[in-house]
Amino acid sequence: MNHITDQFYGVTKGKEKTFVNGFHQIFHSINNTKKGIYCSDNLLTWGRNLSFMKNERLMKIFNKYSKGQYPLHGILWRMATIVWAAEIGLKLEGDFVECGCYKGTTAKVVHEYLEFSKIKDKRYFLYDLFEHDESFSHHAMPEHSKTLCDEVKDLFKSEKNVVITKGKLPETLSINCPEKISFMHLDLNNVDAEIGTLEILFEKMVPGSIIILDDFGWMYYEQQNISELNWFNKKGYSVLEIPTGQGILIKR
Numbered sequence: 001m002n003h004i005t006d007q008f009y010g011v012t013k014g015k016e017k018t019f020v021n022g023f024h025q026i027f028h029s030i031n032n033t034k035k036g037i038y039c040s041d042n043l044l045t046w047g048r049n050l051s052f053m054k055n056e057r058l059m060k061i062f063n064k065y066s067k068g069q070y071p072l073h074g075i076l077w078r079m080a081t082i083v084w085a086a087e088i089g090l091k092l093e094g095d096f097v098e099c100g101c102y103k104g105t106t107a108k109v110v111h112e113y114l115e116f117s118k119i120k121d122k123r124y125f126l127y128d129l130f131e132h133d134e135s136f137s138h139h140a141m142p143e144h145s146k147t148l149c150d151e152v153k154d155l156f157k158s159e160k161n162v163v164i165t166k167g168k169l170p171e172t173l174s175i176n177c178p179e180k181i182s183f184m185h186l187d188l189n190n191v192d193a194e195i196g197t198l199e200i201l202f203e204k205m206v207p208g209s210i211i212i213l214d215d216f217g218w219m220y221y222e223q224q225n226i227s228e229l230n231w232f233n234k235k236g237y238s239v240l241e242i243p244t245g246q247g248i249l250i251k252r
């Protein structure tokens, strides 16, 4: 079982194919079975169990929404981490939150995998700007547009327990904000917005709930890493940086 994509950041691609050629050399030097290879999203492993790939239901739902395409296809291991944390949140009191839902596909995989539509006492809060303005300090995403918010609403049109809020965090928390949170995915690529959001939402997270910080381990977002580590350390928490580039923290 392998997961091999060409979704890597900060490498030479294109005509020179330096990175791809290098990978082929590594691949051919892996002995025997050439199994357990995860080559994607700046990760290269071999001889790993990749047990999340044996979860047939998860893989089916993941493939349905990723369609083998950027960006979801390349971040399978990140997705497995998110689903694991969300599944723990299912057993706790409180709602789910994704700050920076973009096209809504990550939340859609979680929602469908956990059969969230059958859960009566939880809501899934999704926040995003959905479009980009030159004045923003963070970078745009390829599919930001004036219609993206409606497209995400359409993706969840039959789900009564999904609350989609368009606008700038943390300000939009004054419009829609959960009382208690049992799982949070923080993915804004934007240090000020993440710290501002944490200031309001972290205290709402119930004991045992998990927060996944998507950008925490990525050097491109080093300022988030520094500021958030500092912010959490002051509260007596530490964050585990994992090889996917995510940070994980369990609320006490």
Ligand SMILES: C[S@@+](CC[C@H](N)C(=O)[O-])C[C@H]1O[C@@H](n2cnc3c(N)ncnc32)[C@H](O)[C@@H]1O
Binding pocket: 099, 100, 101, 102, 103, 104, 105, 106, 107, 127, 128, 129, 130, 131, 138, 141, 167, 168, 169, 170, 187, 188, 189, 190, 193
């Ligand atoms: C990397 S994308 C999120 C990807 C998404 N979590 C997923 O798994 O597909 C980051 C998103 O954060 C949003 N964002 C950045 N700053 C924001 C802010 N202050 N308020 C709301 N959304 C913001 C951007 O519009 C962008 O869509």
